[in-house]
Amino acid sequence: MRGERDDAALVVTGVGTVNALAHSAPAFAAALRTGTCAVAPVTGFDATGYRSRVAAEVKDLAVPDWIPSPLRRRASRSDLFALVATAEALADSGLDVAAAPARVGIVLGATTGGMMAAETCVRDRIDGRIARYAKGPLVATPISTSADVLAAVFGLAGPRLVLSTACSSSANALGIGLDWIRLGRADAVVAGGTESLCRTIFAGFNALKAMSPEPCRPFDRRRAGLNLGEGAAVVVIERAADAAARGAHVHARLLGYGTSADAHHLTAPHPEGTGAALAMQRALARAGVDAAAIDYVNAHGTGTPLNDGIEAAAIHAVFGDHTARVAVSSTKGTVGHTLGAAGALEALATVIALRDGFVPPTVSLEDPDPACDLDLPRASRDAELRYALSNSYGFGGNNTSVVLGRA
Amino acid sequence: MTMDRDALKLKLKELLVSGLRLQDMAPSGIADDQPIFVEGLGLDSIDALELVVLIEEHFGIAIPDEEVGKSAFASINALAEYIRAEQARAG
Numbered sequence: 340m341r342g343e344r345d346d347a348a349l350v351v352t353g354v355g356t357v358n359a360l361a362h363s364a365p366a367f368a369a370a371l372r373t374g375t376c377a378v379a380p381v382t383g384f385d386a387t388g389y390r391s392r393v394a395a396e397v398k399d400l401a402v403p404d405w406i407p408s409p410l411r412r413r414a415s416r417s418d419l420f421a422l423v424a425t426a427e428a429l430a431d432s433g434l435d436v437a438a439a440p441a442r443v444g445i446v447l448g449a450t451t452g453g454m455m456a457a458e459t460c461v462r463d464r465i466d467g468r469i470a471r472y473a474k475g476p477l478v479a480t481p482i483s484t485s486a487d488v489l490a491a492v493f494g495l496a497g498p499r500l501v502l503s504t505a506c507s508s509s510a511n512a513l514g515i516g517l518d519w520i521r522l523g524r525a526d527a528v529v530a531g532g533t534e535s536l537c538r539t540i541f542a543g544f545n546a547l548k549a550m551s552p553e554p555c556r557p558f559d560r561r562r563a564g565l566n567l568g569e570g571a572a573v574v575v576i577e578r579a580a581d582a583a584a585r586g587a588h589v590h591a592r593l594l595g596y597g598t599s600a601d602a603h604h605l606t607a608p609h610p611e612g613t614g615a616a617l618a619m620q621r622a623l624a625r626a627g628v629d630a631a632a633i634d635y636v637n638a639h640g641t642g643t644p645l646n647d648g649i650e651a652a653a654i655h656a657v658f659g660d661h662t663a664r665v666a667v668s669s670t671k672g673t674v675g676h677t678l679g680a681a682g683a684l685e686a687l688a689t690v691i692a693l694r695d696g697f698v699p700p701t702v703s704l705e706d707p708d709p710a711c712d713l714d715l716p717r718a719s720r721d722a723e724l725r726y727a728l729s730n731s732y733g734f735g736g737n738n739t740s741v742v743l744g745r746a
Numbered sequence: 747m748t749m750d751r752d753a754l755k756l757k758l759k760e761l762l763v764s765g766l767r768l769q770d771m772a773p774s775g776i777a778d779d780q781p782i783f784v785e786g787l788g789l790d791s792i793d794a795l796e797l798v799v800l801i802e803e804h805f806g807i808a809i810p811d812e813e814v815g816k817s818a819f820a821s822i823n824a825l826a827e828y829i830r831a832e833q834a835r836a837g
Binding site for chain 2: 407408409412413470471473474475478
């Protein structure tokens, strides 16, 4: 076996999340173990007439008092989710940002930003409810705003980036954060993703007939599409040595990531899954971890007919005979597909699995598709996991896999 | 024609609350001499831009530059005085 890379072993010292299941990482860990499904009828807007009228929405999230006044009024849902998740992750890490603010970076994946509020503005204007556009919601529309808001509120003065590669966005954010530290551009990075449900994206997935009218069933013979979700997940990563020096708690290790492009189609994955397999292989090579050492794969597992079969084939291609010994699950059946936040949210689920020693289930899976011949736990399973992969595949053939290891 | 001073101040407070969506604030909770920006009502520069447009829409009075804005937006008192002076000037 090749040796795990130790040139700059990175660790996750802080975790935070807001999603349809939970408003904190500990609550998320508990819900993952239980296998709760948060998919329910859409309440954020009128979904009448759509093929699917369900989603995994964040509900009853109080706007915290510590958010400064203009932001409290103006922050988009995406910004709000990111603020709450980042506050949790930073507090959890115990990192003293103020000691060296320019050495703390922030990188987020996102796809919709403040689109929901912008849609409401445009609709109010067209329907004559407002005479002109209010500036607040429009200022909060671009996806770049989320990182600006976090940097200002938490005093993060290091490298800053919001990236968008569709549904692999925040998996790439973790990768970029890892690169920044390994390249010496930052000592710690707040990395994650944030996403809020909006009509435009909902209508788009509806038009593509990609949404299931019922809670999604990844890897099931009767799977009929995905459910959209929303939320944010944020991790604080830093060098293992730095974390040890300040006595920080380590949730898991971030070891490497790999990317590839299908260069094939705007929405469909490559039928051979070669891009998906390549991303996994590159991530393993980068981490210096053998495929045979992987105990768990948190699959992209959207529940669409196309994705799951191709992903299963790619897993077989990468793991060969070892495939039977790799537990695979999709956590999208619990929190929906959170698009720009999905990569980080699922990496967080993987961190929790490694830390707490269990494989989260694929909820709603009843009748596994023979075309997805994998070890697919339907209830949470206790397991001492050493290494795990988290897969994220985005529209346009954006493939990213992240390798994580037990602390 | 100028508005009664107290009626004008009340109207400005209502405009602030509704126009800038200060959901957790009542017009009666704003003091006449309270600073409108930063430490006062906690408004920022984007709110200032919005307020410039609101004043123009409701009173037909322009805030031509940042210098004028700074003094006119110092408080409700200052804003009321500015509007009354501009209205008087316009006859």
